[in-house]
Amino acid sequence: MLQLGLKERKGKSMQQIEWNDFTKVELRVGRIIQAEVFQQARKPAYILQVDFGEELGIRKSSAQITKLYQPENLIGKLVVAVVNFPKKQIGPIQSECLVTGFHNADGDVALCVPEFDVPLGTKLL
Template identity: 75%
Template sequence: METISFDGFLKVELRVGRVLSAEPFAQARKPAYILHVDFGPELGVRKSSAQITVHYTPEELVGRLVVAVVNFPHKQIGPLMSECLVTGFHDADGAVALCVPDRDVPLGTRLL
């Protein structure tokens, strides 16, 4: 495992957002959803593609808090311009479980 400095870690903007909408991403190569995530007044709403279809339905995702990297360059994924990277962990079968705060926190709060 490569080590990084604390200053290196601080360059990654991990922020809390709330999923406003989730829909199947029909054009994705692997099953995924298109998420619209609200990061509060400073950052606004951003789009992301998330391969989280095994553990979550679109209806379950709406209203959930998520943690995302918001300072990566935007990335074109098929017809979608992804504006953030929603984080998660692979389970024993390789499906993704979301990384989420265990309490309500203000939208846009930075992980430290």
């Protein structure tokens, strides 16, 4: 079996959750339709407008993804976001979803994106 980049987690334990806990998190696919520099943010960030389709509509999010992405390159990109957290006030904007990503080796955030085109609002299984 081929295993790339697999490292043992020596001495580190992960908190286990029940399946029901996972099913409470609404991870949905959305398309970024607007991205602009968040001038008032404490740390470099963008304000994103993400379209989740008819059921969920367009939601705003603050995302600290400025190291790997330029606003113009984000338009049209599909992303995975948590859509059922309470709204969070971040400076002058109210964040309505949490766009997900992974830290790369340098600590920069790489967006979590579907490999193929899927309908807006589709829930992660």
